[in-house]
Amino acid sequence: MPTPHPGTPVRGSTTGRPIMAAMDLFGRRWALRVLWELRAGPLGARALLARCEGMSSSVLYQRLRELMASGIIAPSADGYELTPLGAALSPALRSFHEWANTWAQAQEADALKEPLTQSGGG
Amino acid sequence: MPTPHPGTPVRGSTTGRPIMAAMDLFGRRWALRVLWELRAGPLGARALLARCEGMSSSVLYQRLRELMASGIIAPSADGYELTPLGAALSPALRSFHEWANTWAQAQEADALKEPLTQSGGG
DNA sequence: GAGATTGTTTCGAAATTCGAAACACACCCG
C-alpha cells in the first residue's frame, strides 16, 4: 500500500495522473478527516485521536506518514500542521463543506416529502 | 456499514454534522472516483468498471447503492448519472483537480531540488 | 523518581476490498 504520488501509477490508474493519485490518497479512511481537523492550525497526535472518534492510532499514524510523504502535512512544534501545499487544499475542503450543507438541506426536504415512516404524518 | 446521512451519527462522529457524514461516505475506496467518472455524463456499470482499473464489481455496486441511497446518483436510461445534488459536487471536484495539479508541480520542483537518488545529478 | 501527558508501535480480531466466476436479461443474427 505505497503512498500515491502524482506521476506514478497508483491503485486505479496506471497513468499517474495527479487527480488519480489524489483520489487514491484521499479515498483512504480518515485521510480527509485528518486534513479537516488540521485546517485551523496544528494539532498533536493525541488531539487528533480525540477529535476523530473511532479512529485507531495505528491508522492515524499510517495516514500521518502518507500525508507527510506527500508533502501535505509536516511535523511542527505543536504537533502536525498543513504545509503550504496542504493549505492549498482549503478551497476544496471548503467547497466540500458547502456541498455537505446542501446535502443536509436536500435530505430535510426529502423527509418532508416522504413521511412514510410515520403512520399519521401531519 | 450503513450509508451515512447528514443528521445521523456516522463513523467518526456522533453529531451527524453533514461534513462528517460526507467524509465517511467519500472516504470509502472508489467513491470519489466513481463521481469523477460520472461528472461528464451517464455511464453504465461495465463502463465504470473499465474506467476504474482494479475496481472490483462487488465494490462498484456497493458504492452505487450508497451513492443512490444518498441521492447523489440515480439510474438513468444510459446507466448511472449524477442527480442535481451530485452535480452540485462539481465545484468541489474541480477544486480538487486543480489542487492535484498543484501537487504534481510541487513534486516536480522537489525532484529538481533533491537529486539525491542519482550520483551525478545534472 | 513517581505520576501524568503525549508520541508511537505492536498485534490479533473484525471489517472492507479484491478477483474471478457465475447468473439473469436483452439484443442481434440466421
Add this chain to the structure above:
DNA sequence: CGGGTGTGTTTCGAATTTCGAAACAATCTC
C-alpha cells in the same frame, strides 16, 4: 426458435485494511 454477444448484478473465498486495546518511550511536573 437457437446461439452468440454485451450489459447488469450477485456471490464467495482470499487478501488487504482498519479496529481496538495494550504497551513502550520520552517529556514535564511536583
